[in-house]
Amino acid sequence: MLDGQMYPFxxxxxxxxxxxxxxxxxxIKSAAKWNDGxxxxxxxxxxxxxxHVKYNTPTGSANTPYIExxxxxxxxTVVIKAKLGEDGKAVNPLLVEAYLSTNYVIQKAWTxxxxxxxxxxxxxxxxxxxxxxxxxxAYGKYFADDTKVVYIRNEEYWGQDASMWGKLPxxxxxxxxxxxxxAAGTTALQAGEVDVSQQxxxxxxxxxxxxxxxISTYLPEAPYGIGASLPTAFFNLNSPGLDQxxxxxxxxxxxxxxxxxxxxxxxxxxxxxxxPRSLMNPTDGEQALYDHDxxxxxxxxxxxxxxxxxxxxxxxxxxxxxDGWREYNGEKLSYVATCPNGWSDWQAAIEVVAAAxxxxxxEITTNxxxxxxxxxxxxxxxxxxxxxxxxxFMMWSDGAGPTQPWGRIRKLLSSEFIGMPSNWNGNWGQYxxxxxxxxxxxxxxxxxxxxxKEMYTELVNIYLTEVPSFTLMYRPQSFHTVNESVWTNxxxxxxxxxxxxxxxxxxxxxxxxxxxxxTLVNP
Amino acid sequence: MKSYLKYFLNKxxxxxxxxVFAFLLNFILPRLMxxxxxxxxxxxxxxxxxxxxxxxxxxxxxxxxxxxxxPLLEQFFIYVRNVVRGDFGFSFSQYPRTVADVIRxxxxxxxALQFPAIIVGWIIGNTLGALAAYLKGGFDKILMPVSIFxxxxxxxxxxxxxxxxxxxxxxxxxxxxxxxxxxxxxxSWDFIKSVIIHYQLPFWSIVIIAIGGxxxxxxxxxxxxxxxxxxxxxxxxGIKDSKIVGYxxxxxxxxxVTGLALSVGTMVGGALVAEIVFSYPGLGTTLLRAVLGQxxxxxxxxxxxxxxxxxxxxxxxxxxxxxIDPRIKAAQSD
Numbered sequence: 001m002l003d004g005q006m007y008p009f010x011x012x013x014x015x016x017x018x019x020x021x022x023x024x025x026x027x028i029k030s031a032a033k034w035n036d037g038x039x040x041x042x043x044x045x046x047x048x049x050x051x052h053v054k055y056n057t058p059t060g061s062a063n064t065p066y067i068e069x070x071x072x073x074x075x076x077t078v079v080i081k082a083k084l085g086e087d088g089k090a091v092n093p094l095l096v097e098a099y100l101s102t103n104y105v106i107q108k109a110w111t112x113x114x115x116x117x118x119x120x121x122x123x124x125x126x127x128x129x130x131x132x133x134x135x136x137x138a139y140g141k142y143f144a145d146d147t148k149v150v151y152i153r154n155e156e157y158w159g160q161d162a163s164m165w166g167k168l169p170x171x172x173x174x175x176x177x178x179x180x181x182x183a184a185g186t187t188a189l190q191a192g193e194v195d196v197s198q199q200x201x202x203x204x205x206x207x208x209x210x211x212x213x214x215i216s217t218y219l220p221e222a223p224y225g226i227g228a229s230l231p232t233a234f235f236n237l238n239s240p241g242l243d244q245x246x247x248x249x250x251x252x253x254x255x256x257x258x259x260x261x262x263x264x265x266x267x268x269x270x271x272x273x274x275x276p277r278s279l280m281n282p283t284d285g286e287q288a289l290y291d292h293d294x295x296x297x298x299x300x301x302x303x304x305x306x307x308x309x310x311x312x313x314x315x316x317x318x319x320x321x322x323d324g325w326r327e328y329n330g331e332k333l334s335y336v337a338t339c340p341n342g343w344s345d346w347q348a349a350i351e352v353v354a355a356a357x358x359x360x361x362x363e364i365t366t367n368x369x370x371x372x373x374x375x376x377x378x379x380x381x382x383x384x385x386x387x388x389x390x391x392x393f394m395m396w397s398d399g400a401g402p403t404q405p406w407g408r409i410r411k412l413l414s415s416e417f418i419g420m421p422s423n424w425n426g427n428w429g430q431y432x433x434x435x436x437x438x439x440x441x442x443x444x445x446x447x448x449x450x451x452x453k454e455m456y457t458e459l460v461n462i463y464l465t466e467v468p469s470f471t472l473m474y475r476p477q478s479f480h481t482v483n484e485s486v487w488t489n490x491x492x493x494x495x496x497x498x499x500x501x502x503x504x505x506x507x508x509x510x511x512x513x514x515x516x517x518x519t520l521v522n523p
Numbered sequence: 524m525k526s527y528l529k530y531f532l533n534k535x536x537x538x539x540x541x542x543v544f545a546f547l548l549n550f551i552l553p554r555l556m557x558x559x560x561x562x563x564x565x566x567x568x569x570x571x572x573x574x575x576x577x578x579x580x581x582x583x584x585x586x587x588x589x590x591x592x593x594p595l596l597e598q599f600f601i602y603v604r605n606v607v608r609g610d611f612g613f614s615f616s617q618y619p620r621t622v623a624d625v626i627r628x629x630x631x632x633x634x635a636l637q638f639p640a641i642i643v644g645w646i647i648g649n650t651l652g653a654l655a656a657y658l659k660g661g662f663d664k665i666l667m668p669v670s671i672f673x674x675x676x677x678x679x680x681x682x683x684x685x686x687x688x689x690x691x692x693x694x695x696x697x698x699x700x701x702x703x704x705x706x707x708x709x710x711s712w713d714f715i716k717s718v719i720i721h722y723q724l725p726f727w728s729i730v731i732i733a734i735g736g737x738x739x740x741x742x743x744x745x746x747x748x749x750x751x752x753x754x755x756x757x758x759x760x761g762i763k764d765s766k767i768v769g770y771x772x773x774x775x776x777x778x779x780v781t782g783l784a785l786s787v788g789t790m791v792g793g794a795l796v797a798e799i800v801f802s803y804p805g806l807g808t809t810l811l812r813a814v815l816g817q818x819x820x821x822x823x824x825x826x827x828x829x830x831x832x833x834x835x836x837x838x839x840x841x842x843x844x845x846x847i848d849p850r851i852k853a854a855q856s857d
Contacts, residue, residue: 056580056584058568058581061580061581062578123584123588126619127613127618127619128619129619142707143707143708145628145708145804146628146629146632146804147700147701147702147802147804148700148704148707150707175704175705177700177704178802179699179802180798180799180802180803180808181799181802183800184698184699184799184800184801184802187686187690187691187698187699188698188699188704191691191698193699193704193705194704370558370815371563371815371816372556372557372558372559372560372563372815372816372817373557373558375558375559375562375563375566376557376558376559376562379562379566420578420579421579421582422562422565422578422579422582423578424562424565424566424578425578
């Protein structure tokens with residue numbers, strides 16, 4: 001959820017750590033049923049884990065370094081045993097917790113059917129379309145082709161239990177229509193053919209201000225949604241000159257962020273005046289995790305041309321041959337800023353970054369390779385990035401989630417990803433700082449809130465001083481624009497729901513609660 | 524008839540050789556693109572994964588599954604063996620769907636859209652072109668500039684204009700999809716009606732452009748033929764106009780028939796623009812995404828189908844030529 005908390009849904013109450021923080025215990029709700037009528041049990045949870053390990057699925061290989069085993073104590077009670085380090089403590093308690101909210105429970109009986117069908121072949125197991133899968137959610141598959149996927153409500157859904165909502169969610173069918181580009185999706189939203197749009201609609205406010213359509217966003221005013229991820233420009237720290245923090249920071253503070261936010265995001269991002277830059281996303285939960293005053297001097301909102309020039313002059317990076325461009329070690333500072341071709345909002349942002357270079361005497365040109373090439377180059381972290389073409393490049397960072405902001409910070413700053421031939425984690429600029437690494441390693445085991453805040457503040461301090469990368473805008477977890485000509489009461493900020501229904505697609509986890517609030521405009 | 528058999532075998536031999544080379548290129552060319560397609564699949568699985576060795580394990584698993592770590596020659600022989608069995612393997616970009624499944628679900632939309640559009644555009648275009656050449660005067664003066672204008676119109680421009688006028692403003696036709704957003708396929712009148720309505724804008728966006736090009740070509744050919752000696756001679760002989768037009772049309776048709784064969788052959792490539800603008804299902808966008816995502820198996824399978832279709836269409840035309848125009852057969856069998 002966007003407040004950084006986990007809300008139990010299949011689980012009966014919150015999970016609990018034991019005193020040593022080596023085991024998590026939680027119970028499954030006794031009302032919880034599969035669509036075949038059988039109860040969801042602790043054994044299902046344990047068997048799901050055992051299957052992940054047995055077949056070395058992505059989930060399995062991702063979690064075995066942190067989770068020793070998942071066991072069913074009785075029909076309802078599950079114990080997760082954390083993998084312990086040499087010091088007898090859990091290797092990473094935070095990632096053990098995260099397993100709870102980021103993985104599906106798969107029915108044991110169905111898994112056994114699947115195993116028989118694929119005869120124990122791991123590749124076939126993962127590639128199985130699972131048309132017959134047992135599900136514990138409110139909807140199951142009804143129809144799918146290349147143009148749409150339709151779900152139908154399970155009339156026996158256990159949400160009808162008195163301990164839950166006592167009724168079924170309102171819509172009988174959920175249709176996910178597949179559009180081939182954003183323009184087609186926007187047109188359909190305007191025509192009322194789409195109720196919930198999760199794509200980027202540029203100038204979304206025009207729908208209600210100019211066209212008078214019954215369309216709205218989670219927040220009534222800009223930025224219209226809650227930022228969760230931080231699209232980021234990374235520096236190639238091996239490029240001549242970019243190994244200097246002064247040069248990196250000068251470029252970062254000179255960039256015209258208001259223009260990026262106005263053009264690339266049509267104001268669907270908070271500005272850096274509203275949410276000063278750190279390593280946190282704009283949600284209240286994350287913002288509370290660092291000491292704002294302690295790093296206020298280091299934060300920048302952009303367009304600081306004079307400041308950038310002063311920083312470069314001070315560092316001795318000056319234009320000594322009078323050609324208008326600064327030199328470092330006698331070499332003209334000339335960089336290429338890049339992002340994948342066709343990612344139009346990123347391209348717009350990269351153009352603004354390049355424009356800032358000219359203002360401060362650093363030549364920055366732009367280049368946009370195809371994604372298939374771009375991703376191969378950027379994620380190859382077992383060798384330095386190429387000398388040309390990838391000096392300043394855009395990638396994403398983590399959104400909201402149970403491991404955040406720790407997960408995001410790790411992926412922006414941790415040196416552990418250097419050396420990976422296929423690095424889909426982060427720190428693509430290959431920044432290395434032992435102090436940052438030590439803090440990142442220590443946070444997951446830390447439970448003292450004051451201490452945590454201190455550690456996070458120190459990481460923000462390092463990030464804003466060293467500038468190995470810099471955030472260009474804030475971006476929502478998913479865009480959330482609704483057309484209320486058919487259904488109404490979609491999640492909006494301060495709509496009175498408790499806990500608040502997040503602006504997600506109403507089908508995942510707690511956001512399913514939003515489906516109970518929907519009512520027809522013309523019943 | 525013996526000379527015809529020789530002509531046939533000769534043609535067949537050349538097409539077989541062409542096919543072998545096309546097949547080789549279909550395999551090699553996509554694989555020469557820079558970049559690593561397996562990385563994209565790993566990216567999908569690795570989202571949210573935070574341990575480094577786990578990502579590496581997945582990467583190796585899929586590299587092995589798709590065989591991208593093997594030498595190109597070995598990959599080729601595996602590919603040939605599988606293709607002979609009719610197995611095109613998994614699609615990279617839509618894994619775990621198989622290539623056969625991806626193509627099967629989209630190809631019928633493409634054929635249903637493209638084939639009638641090509642035929643209708645060809646017939647209307649050629650009729651108009653021949654009429655313009657024959658009638659001359661006002662009809663020609665209007666048709667020619669309009670045809671040139673329309674045929675040079677970028678396809679996306681035509682599609683968007685049609686969508687804005689007839690879809691968004693007049694609301695006569697829907698703006699996206701192959702059938703109603705609120706329907707699922709079934710044998711009801713509602714569904715069939717919906718399919719027909721959704722068909723119109725993509726269909727006409729292709730036909731209108733095709734008409735212009737065909738009309739221009741046919742007009743030039745017809746004018747050339749109308750001024751040929753045999754026409755003048757026939758007129759002197761007092762042969763009826765309708766009979767002469769028949770001769771002219773048959774002669775002017777030949778290059779147009781070749782063009783038709785090529786269009787039909789390449790139609791499986793999809794109506795990319797119409798598909799994107801109208802979110803119409805089909806192979807065009809699938810192929811585009813395959814190319815951008817370096818989905819070798821899907822690219823190779825699609826281009827193989829296109830290759831076979833083009834060769835087949837050409838082969839049939841060449842054989843038909845032998846019947847339509849005896850001169851060609853005579854020339855070839857010498």
